[in-house]
Structures are given as C-alpha cells and as structure tokens.
Amino acid sequence: MVLRKIDRSGLGRRLAGAAGVAVGLLAALPVAAQYPGQVAKSTKDAPVLRAISVLEWTGEAGKPKACRIVPVAVLDGGKLQDGGVYLSRPEPIALAGEVEYELQQNGQAIGLFDIENSGHEQGSWVGYGKWKPKPAEKPQPTAAELAKSMNDDEPDSDKPVLHRKKHPGEAPADGKGKDDGDSGKPAAADDPDRPKLHKKESADAGSAGTASGSSSDPDQPVLHKKDSATEDKASAESSSAVSSDPDRPLLKKGKKKEAEDIAHVDSVVGATDPDRPTLKRGQSTGYKLNVIPSLMGLPEGMQQTIAVSDAKPHPDHPWSFTWANPEDEGKMKSALEDLARTALGLGTAPAIPPAAAPVVRRTPTHKSVKTAAPAPAPAPLVDEQFRVFELSFNSGATLVFSAQTDGATGPRKFVTIVAQPDLYGQVRVLLKSVTDTGQLDENPRMRLIDAVDALADNRGELLFELRGASQRQFVLYRVWRGQAEKLFATAGGEYGTEIVQ
Numbered sequence: 001m002v003l004r005k006i007d008r009s010g011l012g013r014r015l016a017g018a019a020g021v022a023v024g025l026l027a028a029l030p031v032a033a034q035y036p037g038q039v040a041k042s043t044k045d046a047p048v049l050r051a052i053s054v055l056e057w058t059g060e061a062g063k064p065k066a067c068r069i070v071p072v073a074v075l076d077g078g079k080l081q082d083g084g085v086y087l088s089r090p091e092p093i094a095l096a097g098e099v100e101y102e103l104q105q106n107g108q109a110i111g112l113f114d115i116e117n118s119g120h121e122q123g124s125w126v127g128y129g130k131w132k133p134k135p136a137e138k139p140q141p142t143a144a145e146l147a148k149s150m151n152d153d154e155p156d157s158d159k160p161v162l163h164r165k166k167h168p169g170e171a172p173a174d175g176k177g178k179d180d181g182d183s184g185k186p187a188a189a190d191d192p193d194r195p196k197l198h199k200k201e202s203a204d205a206g207s208a209g210t211a212s213g214s215s216s217d218p219d220q221p222v223l224h225k226k227d228s229a230t231e232d233k234a235s236a237e238s239s240s241a242v243s244s245d246p247d248r249p250l251l252k253k254g255k256k257k258e259a260e261d262i263a264h265v266d267s268v269v270g271a272t273d274p275d276r277p278t279l280k281r282g283q284s285t286g287y288k289l290n291v292i293p294s295l296m297g298l299p300e301g302m303q304q305t306i307a308v309s310d311a312k313p314h315p316d317h318p319w320s321f322t323w324a325n326p327e328d329e330g331k332m333k334s335a336l337e338d339l340a341r342t343a344l345g346l347g348t349a350p351a352i353p354p355a356a357a358p359v360v361r362r363t364p365t366h367k368s369v370k371t372a373a374p375a376p377a378p379a380p381l382v383d384e385q386f387r388v389f390e391l392s393f394n395s396g397a398t399l400v401f402s403a404q405t406d407g408a409t410g411p412r413k414f415v416t417i418v419a420q421p422d423l424y425g426q427v428r429v430l431l432k433s434v435t436d437t438g439q440l441d442e443n444p445r446m447r448l449i450d451a452v453d454a455l456a457d458n459r460g461e462l463l464f465e466l467r468g469a470s471q472r473q474f475v476l477y478r479v480w481r482g483q484a485e486k487l488f489a490t491a492g493g494e495y496g497t498e499i500v501q
Contacts, residue, residue, distance in 0.1 A: 050075040066294035095127040101307035128291040321390040336401040346379030391460035416446040
C-alpha cells in the first residue's frame with residue numbers, strides 16, 4: 001500500500017519496491033523490540049506507507065487566507081520515520097507532488113488537501129496546495145427503494161432481465177408457439193423481406209431447377225464464373241486509357257546513392273532535435289510554483305489540524321469521551337486548574353477560608369454586626385484548553401489541560417498536564433510540562449494538536465508541538481497502562497532538558 005494520490009488510487013507507486021524491502025527487514029526484528037502496548041495486527045491489513053502531517057492556516061477553515069502543511073512522520077513497514085527528511089528526492093515523500101491528505105479534527109474528516117509544490121522554510125520542508133471540501137456521501141436508499149429495485153416483475157422497470165435459453169424440442173413457455181415437424185424448431189414467420197437461401201442450380205438440372213422455383217425470381221442475384229479472356233481485355237483497355245493521361249503522376253525507381261566515406265557532423269546551430277536543451281540569457285520560464293508560499297513564520301491566530309495520507313480509506317473514529325455523569329467533567333477540570341495554578345506558582349484559593357478578622361458594620365439601629373471576610377479570588381489563568389479523549393476502546397478518559405499566565409507581574413508561564421482519573425475519582429498526573437518565556441530554547445512550550453491514529457491500529461496517540469523561541473518539533477505520546485510514553489519525535493529541535501513528569 002502506498003500514500004494516497006489525488007486520483008484516490010494511492011501515492012508513491014514508484015516506492016512500492018522500497019517499501020516491500022523495508023517490510024521484510026522489519027519482519028525479522030524480534031518481538032521484544034516493539035514498544036509496550038502495541039496491538040498485534042495481521043500483515044495483510046497493516047499499511048505499508050502512511051503519512052502524518054499538520055496543516056497550519058490563517059483565516060477561515062476551508063477558505064484560508066494562507067496555509068501550509070508540515071510533515072511529521074511516515075509509517076513505513078510498521079516503523080515511524082521523520083516525515084521531513086524520509087525518502088527525499090529532493091522533497092520528502094510526504095510532500096511529493098499530487099499527494100492528497102485527509103484533514104481530521106477529533107478523528108473526523110473535515111476536508112482534503114492536495115500538495116502542489118513544496119519548499120524550504122526556515123530550514124524545514126513544508127508543502128503548499130489547496131484545501132478542498134470533503135466529498136459528499138451518497139444517500140443511503142430507503143426500504144421502499146430497495147424493495148422496488150428487487151422487484152423484477154414491474155412492467156416499467158428498466159432493469160435488464162436474463163431469460164433461460166431455449167433448446168430444440170422444448171415447448172415455448174407460453175405454449176402458444178408451434179413446431180416445424182419433428183425438428184422441434186418453431187416455424188419461421190412468413191416475412192416477404194426475410195432473406196432466403198436457395199440451392200445452387202446445377203448445369204444438368206435443366207428444367208428440374210426451373211420447376212423448383214429457384215430461378216423464377218428475376219431479382220435474385222446470380223454468381224457467374226470468372227472469364228479470364230474478358231478480364232484481360234478489360235485490363236488492357238484500362239491501362240491504355242490511364243497511360244494516355246498526361247497529368248497522371250508516375251512513380252519511378254530512384255537511383256541508389258552511394259555511401260559517403262567522409263564523416264558527417266551537424267553543427268549545434270543547425271541541430272534539428274526539438275528536445276535538445278539550450279542555454280539562453282535571461283530569466284527561466286520553465287519552472288513555476290503552482291501555489292506561491294504565503295504563510296511564513298508563526299503568526300498570531302494560526303490554527304492547526306491533523307492531516308493523514310493513506311491509500312486505503314478509513315472510517316471516522318471520534319476520540320471524544322462520554323461521561324457517565326456529566327458533573328464529573330466539571331470536577332476533573334476544577335482539579336486540573338488547581339494543579340496548574342500550583343505548577344505556575346500562583347497558589348490556589350482555599351476551599352474553606354481561614355478565620356479572619358471580622359468586619360464590623362453598624363446597622364441603622366446602631367447595633368454592631370460581625371461578618372466573615374470574603375474569600376480571596378482564585379489566581380487567573382489565561383487561554384485555558386481542556387480536552388477529554390478516549391484513545392482506545394473502553395480505555396477510560398485521558399485528560400489534557402493547558403493554560404498560561406497573563407504576564408502582568410513577570411514572564412509569561414505555560415503549563416500542560418496529561419492526566420487520568422483513578423478508581424477513587426482523583427486526578428492522577430501522567431505528564432506535566434512547565435516553562436516560561438525566558439527558557440523556551442531549553443524547555444519548549446508544549447501545545448496539543450490533536451489525537452491521531454499514527455500506527456493504523458485503531459488506537460489514538462497524542463500529537464504535541466514543542467515550540468521554542470527559534471525552533472520547534474513535533475512529538476507523539478502514547479497513553480497506555482497509566483503511563484504516557486514518548487513514541488516518536490521529529491528532528492528540527494534538540495532541547496537540553498527533558499519534559500518534566
């Protein structure tokens with residue numbers, strides 16, 4: 001299987017041989033080398049090539065002002081390769097011409113993206129193309145339409161009908177036909193225009209043939225034997241008539257040209273090869289970009305979504321988790337907000353305010369009334385994002401929370417938390433990343449893109465962008481058995497510190 005092309009038949013046919021070699025090499029690896037939690041799949045259904053990328057755009061979804069696609073990974077023979085450099089000739093296979101990506105949001109298709117050209121942007125390969133709407137699905141036929149299509153006895157139906165072949169000696173189905181003697185064949189209709197075959201009349205038949213009526217038809221064509229003498233005479237007359245025409249072109253045998261002993265060389269100026277390349281002065285017009293790059297850098301308001309290219313179409317797989325009790329979602333979010341405030345050094349608002357100096361106020365009757373001091377407001381969090389995923393069947397909820405400070409009293413800080421609820425309804429942190437604007441080059445900001453089935457095994461992985469001050473990379477995490485394991489990371493950014501867990 002290969003990546004998907006625009007014609008839906010799959011992209012990269014020329015790489016099928018290389019992909020097959022990779023599959024054979026990977027099949028020889030021991031099972032112990034596979035990562036924990038991999039779901040075994042048959043090699044027949046496993047894809048050979050599958051590309052995972054990220055589409056970035058500004059403006060309206062479906063009609064962006066500017067957009068580009070960034071390759072992340074290519075699944076080749078069950079192993080993830082860096083999509084930005086894998087099989088580059090010179091562009092990587094994930095950005096080859098006419099590659100088609102399916103744009104996904106929360107596991108559901110939202111459109112298509114066709115690669116038309118690619119290029120380098122800040123040291124990395126990116127692709128440019130067009131965002132196309134998702135093809136409309138054909139409406140399913142109703143029960144009445146299905147019943148109508150299955151009814152072959154309808155007189156107005158245009159559906160072709162197969163009939164059983166009739167054999168000699170077999171009576172017609174309607175019983176109205178008549179047979180011709182013992183042959184069992186129906187008598188032919190008495191059609192005056194029907195062609196008839198007659199027996200050849202012999203020379204000695206004489207009057208017998210005439211009596212049979214075979215020669216009584218004056219319009220019947222008669223074949224005569226060829227007269228060689230008459231034909232030779234007509235041919236001679238025709239030749240004489242043709243030779244008397246002075247304007248008739250004549251074909252004459254040409255004289256054989258003797259081979260030259262001197263070698264013959266054509267000059268470059270007189271070369272007649274239309275495909276011969278020539279060097280000309282001025283600007284070249286042979287290569288033009290179909291889509292001019294329009295999205296540069298990381299502008300404000302830039303949006304991102306998952307893009308998958310695969311030869312086989314796959315049904316949508318939503319990753320949303322459905323809570324048994326809707327109130328549990330609010331409790332989990334509140335608990336993650338408290339953890340985020342603690343990680344950012346903002347502190348949390350106490351659930352029960354401590355005893356404070358009472359506030360004394362006088363009533364109109366000049367009586368003193370003591371009231372408790374108001375509870376302090378919680379520390380503010382900016383740009384909160386809370387997602388809940390069900391990454392595999394019956395796997396429970398996986399929580400992803402991210403937020404940042406407003407930067408009013410110091411450098412802006414960022415936090416991202418991946419957690420799961422335990423058996424007691426408490427939040428169990430699996431992964432936590434905390435950084436600020438002063439250390440982004442060493443500890444990047446962790447931004448969630450979405451969940452994606454990177455290994456085509458019906459399990460979702462979390463795709464994050466690690467964005468630093470001047471570089472970035474993408475990383476895939478698999479949540480399995482209470483752990484968040486780093487499954488794959490692209491090149492383009494090597495950071496000195498590990499993610500805080």
